[in-house]
Amino acid sequence: MRGSRVLAIAAVAACLSAHHAAAQPKTELTVDLAADAATLDPQLQWDTDSYSIYRNMFDNLLTRDVAGKIVPQVATAWHYTNDTTLVFDLRTDIKFHDGTKLTPEDVAFSVKRIVDPAFKSPQLSQFDQIAGAEVTGPAQVTLRTKSPYPALLAQLVKLSIVPKAYVEKLGDVRFNQEPMGSGPYKLRAWQRGVQVTLDAMPDYWRGKPPFASVVFRAVPDGPTRIADLRAGRADLIRGLSPDDAEALKSERQVRVLSVPTERVAYMFVNALAGPTADVRVRRAIAMAVDRESLITALQQGFAKPVNEVLTPANFGYDADVKPWPFDPVQARALIKAAGAEGAKISFLTSPVYDRRLNEAIQQMLADVGLQVEIQMMDQPTYLRRRQGTPVEAGALSQGRWSCACQDADGVIFPLFRSGSIWSKYSNPAFDTEVDAARATLDEAVRKTHYRRALDILREDVPGVGLFQDVAIYGAKPQLKWTPTANEAFFVMDMAWQP
Amino acid sequence: MRPRVSFGIRVIVLLIVLFAAAALLAPWISPHDPLRQSLLLRLKPPGSATASAGLFPLGTDDLGRDLLSRILYGARASFIVAILSVSVSLVVGTLLGLAAGWFRGWTATLIMRFVDAMLSVPAILLAVLTVAVIGPSFVTLVLVLGLTRWPRYTRVAYAATLQVAGLPFIAAAEMAGADSARILLRHILPNIAGPLLVVATSEFGLMILFEAGLSFLGLGIQPPAPSWGSIMSAGRQYVERAWWLTVFPGLGLFTLVVCVNVMGDWLRDRLDPRSAGR
């Protein structure tokens, strides 16, 4: 304990004496995130902030290009030998930061490690369809799934390759503190709660990284991140609100970057309990919400309309599904018909979700005769109730859903399939469609199933798609970067043009 | 003997009365419904007016609601939360402090160790923990604020009681056969009321700030119902773009807290027998 205290004090002293390098040429990129990394072991926590940091230190089996297509990284090619067996050919020229070669053993180890129940990885449920991983050649790994699993490649985009020998030598706890990968950056220092500093690997196999070092700072308060950017303390900040973006547009020293994401803003409508158990009330709610106003006035145009609880960035999205029109008169009539006029409707939420959106929806529903009561609770309590019994879950809530897999299977399946913890809805016809779409690799067949599933959802309204969320970043004008729909944060894709 | 009521104090009393009246009469004097939104009229500056919606004297907020009406209604929430929570903690804290200071011995040890345990966890952490568990509501808020802040009164009451109890006139009263309750209420309470009142008045302001802080963390008075704290914490995102959202409730909060504190100091000077004569 005493030694550690001395160490910690030394760390502060070091940080007090450190100063930022001069800006010509740009050697250090400073990024403001909302929080520090929870873990730097890429196979543990995967909250957006941890993810943004550690993914720069590791290579992934597969990745996505700017258009969202799955492309090679560590794997060069892949093919199915049958519905449950997938063979990957791997690169042989990748080295970890300590100079050792990245081998098929490391890839197989990375897969086995994350699916090992004893490792208790929070990401386990994304990979638990994998039954095994074997080295089947000097540059080849074969994965087996428990059943045909169409989302496998999309999930493997998130698999970072960790060094087997190094992890086994250090053990899991120390590896989390001194992680090492084969990515474009390696860890220089992790000052917990303050910042993570990464150094470039000049001879990285995909080319020289754009900045000699990158600092990820933890700045929890939004207005403070903006002040950092305007004062030149940060080069890139994440998590701007549409109003922030509007205000920053007039600043010359700041550029707003935005991209439509695979995140869908939606409203959950409880189909199993309360006044919303009546389908007429649910349809009335869908018709009472003026999504056009939400997008233009509240989101300042930083959002795209969607026709369902899914975004065009997801496989399975169908633009032909007709959303309910905004029709308050019809909505009011339906509510009257259902005898739900003045009914009290509970709207569960937590500080994580946009307060303004909640209140705007509350007003819109009040206009058609529903008395919405917003119930605020902290996030863990909210999750417990939202995922609890239909009665606990409240009638409404707002969410922003992203499976980071760009596939309908990661969205409408967990949200609405009966038996899922999120689902407060039950329709065997819908279950049949999403189950079938999950069990085949044929994309055309899957699309047909999803189209039918989405049509069922449209009639039953267990949820209302509000809009496709837009990720907004603030950056110095010199930073050249095209953010992607999956909200990946690869420094390797950025550049600096003075 | 009675100190002259100065012009300054008259002004301050008048201001406090005005605030209270505004809070009380909010439904009748508000120009608009404080909850009525208009997404097309978001963030309009003070003095904006439209033909259909009328005048917004202090502008509108980020959902196009009238700020003046929200501040008037917000005064209500802030006032009630502060008054109720201060009352709860003042009564609980003073009684325990008096008991500890007078009976000393085991009673004092028990009470003061409990006070230590309470005080050793910062009030804001206790409040957040409790609100997180129970869920935020008006009653939770008052109880949490009241029941986390009483130890301050206890400590002050305890220290003051110890001091006063050692004074000769208390011993004289005891020797004259007065019972404990009488001595506590007639002799000790008036003599320690000064410091307690000062604590109470500064706590009044702190409670309003505390509610504001909990709003900042998302756990205060729940939207869309306004309180000064929730208006300000929602408005701080627009500190430059829509300064009116923080400046007007901020001014209200500042003025009220200053007035109450000055009143407290003045009252203390009046109540304290030692300084009254000077």
Next chain:
Amino acid sequence: MRRYIARRLLQAAIATFLVITIVFFVMRLSGDPTLLLVPEGATAEQIAALRHALGFDRPLAVQYLGYLGDLAHFDLGQSLVQRAPVWLIVASRLPYTMALAAGALVFALVTGIPAGIAMAVWRGGVTERLLSALVLAGQSLPTFWSGILFILLFGVSLHWLPTSGADGPASLVMPSVVLGALAMATFARMTRISVLEELGRDYVTAARARGLSMGAAVVRHVLRNAAIPVVTVVALEVGNLLAGAVIVETVFAWPGIGQLAMQSIFARDFLVVQAIVLFVSMVYIALNLATDLAYSAIDPRIRGMA
């Protein structure tokens, strides 16, 4: 005296035990972190499996005894959210917390106490009015607002001070002032009252009658006696400065334990919250004991009463 200290320490240990027990159970009433840890698409079985793996499905009493057992071996455990030893997580924040608390305390003391004395000595004058307005300003503005105003003024517009973070003494200035402002007002008002009270006593009148100047009377007699309530308040404030600086730390991105505590409460990272509470309550109790001893040193009448 030694027996007195020993008795107080024992009482303090009981108080700490009480606190930690309350916090342990209150936190667990509000669920566990499993739901926050799993991906959004996890199934009920996957959640149950992780909950079991993390040990949160064990009876509360078993968890509690296990925790106490670890504590007895000076083992604070391992954070299930950060997957790192709790002592490491908390210890890496302590230097920052100490620095901020010290900065705020220094600011509050060097501004608050002189202001309070001045307000008492020049009671009723223009000086008092001016000072009290200034002092009260510190107590009447929400820090989440004054903080961002400071950042915009001194950081963005004037470029005098860093907008956020914790590198260099310069970045300590704004958070210290904003955090200290609240304590400053408390110190000033308490000092004013104590000094006023003492000024009204006979011995001061007597000293003045002997021809002692007001300044000399204050320095020689009044301050010593007026110190008792002020010392109490200072001790009370320290606990708040240590872990109650949640909002200031959030606004200025200062990595203290207040911010950590808040994040850990919201993340249901039980062991980290418990370790922080343990630490703060030990510091508080030590300070408290020191205060009591200071009382007896200042005012012998109090000795042995508590």
